[in-house]
Amino acid sequence: MSPLVSPRSAGTMIPALLSFFTLSLTSPAIGHAQQPKVAAKATPTEAALDRLAKQPAVAKAMAALQSENEWTLTEQAALCEIPAPPFKEAARAAAFKDKLAALGVQKLRIDREGNVIGEIKGTGPGPTLVLSGHLDTVFPEGTNVKVKREGTKLTAPGIGDDCRGLxxxxxxxxxxxxxxxxxxxxxxxxxxxxxxxxGNLRGVRALFSGPLxxxxxxxxxxxxTGFGITNGAxxxxxxxxxxxxxxxxxYGAFGMPNPIHAMGRAIAKIAELEASTNPKVTFNVGLVSGGTSVNSISADGVMDIDLRSESAAALADIDARLQVALRQALAEEKARWPKSTVPLSLVIDTTGLRPAGTTADSTFIVRTSLAAARTMNVYAPLTISSTDANIPISKGVAAVTLDGGGVGRGAHSLDESYDDRADGYKGPQWILLVVIGLLTTR
Structure with missing residues (x-):
């Protein structure tokens, strides 16, 4: 997950419209805190999820997710200890496929991109829902991924993002x-x-451009980790x-255009770009390189640039202004040395494009996610972030990213941790209610 929204990092949060009150549910797996009742009438979706949680098979599954929580933690640690650096996730994919096979998932395969895909067939006709987690991490090959456990806390690179999801x-x-x-x-x-x-969402891109x-x-x-609902991409x-x-x-070649000076001019222009706050727009020069020695005019100046927004139109606007700034910097560096015949050029390589968009708060998938959180008596805010859901959202498919429960710290750092505490099991419980709710209620 691209770190944008807590607990991954700071970002925009849209308060979820949740009502909190005690429900008369009998399943001990729900684990409600005692709260005073307030005058509020459940929406049809909320009422349907309340009834769903009481159905025998669902209630039994919810109870098992709590009583067998150690199984989930064991799988989380086991997957985390299989290295999955960028573009080298195959070993973890193979292990994930084997684990699904052991559970009884049917039609298991690995597609051309390396995605693991399996199926559970329903008892009647209905929609197709994808439930996914991502296999890769941000950590380079050779990173120590051994999980350290202290009580309810697990520490290892990738333990929350996304071994918890898997x-x-x-x-x-x-x-x-x-x-x-x-x-x-x-x-x-x-x-x-x-x-x-x-990875630039290569797995989910392949999923939505392939046979399915x-x-x-x-x-x-x-x-x-946590209980957020990401419906803004x-x-x-x-x-x-x-x-x-x-x-x-x-000294000897002084008077020619300097690529690093041109890059400096460009960075100064980028720093002065206006960026709106609503919708939020950001820009960043994150990496710079070039040169061989202090007494050499470099043959190149290289920088990596990241532009972001929750609005496709706003992202296109800041991108257009960036392109102008880059070319102005080139022209100004050439003009600085009018007598020079030495060439100076600009090359712009695209390294990643993630589409922006939103699954509306009113859609069935968002309403069901919120209703399930209410049934679980957990607070699940609507958030924006950059996740696998960006691709289906951009294609008009109803999509959200749900957190996996527990408490995470230090995502994308070597000391990343996941703390299960007393109620980490509520994450899978919530997910189960959402999944079954989407496939059984309307």
């Missing part, structure tokens, strides 16, 4: 199959490749910008 998918799948929970349609269980930065692209009606990604445009020249001696 474990929650496994736990949910396990209970649906073991308890033969009836539902309509088809549930696709997926482990995706390349969700993190350099026209059959997926709804999409859920489980990514990260932050788009991003990423570029590697290179100013190029022949280079030369800092």
């Amino acid at each position: 474990a929650a998918v496994l736990a949910t799948t396990r209970q649906i199959i073991a308890n033969k929970i009836p539902f309509n349609g088809r549930l696709l269980i997926v482990g995706t490749m390349g969700e993190e930065g350099p 692209k026209d059959s997926i009606d709804m999409f859920i990604s489980i990514d990260g 932050v788009g991003s445009n990423r570029y590697r910008v290179t100013y190029k020249g022949p280079g030369g001696h800092s």
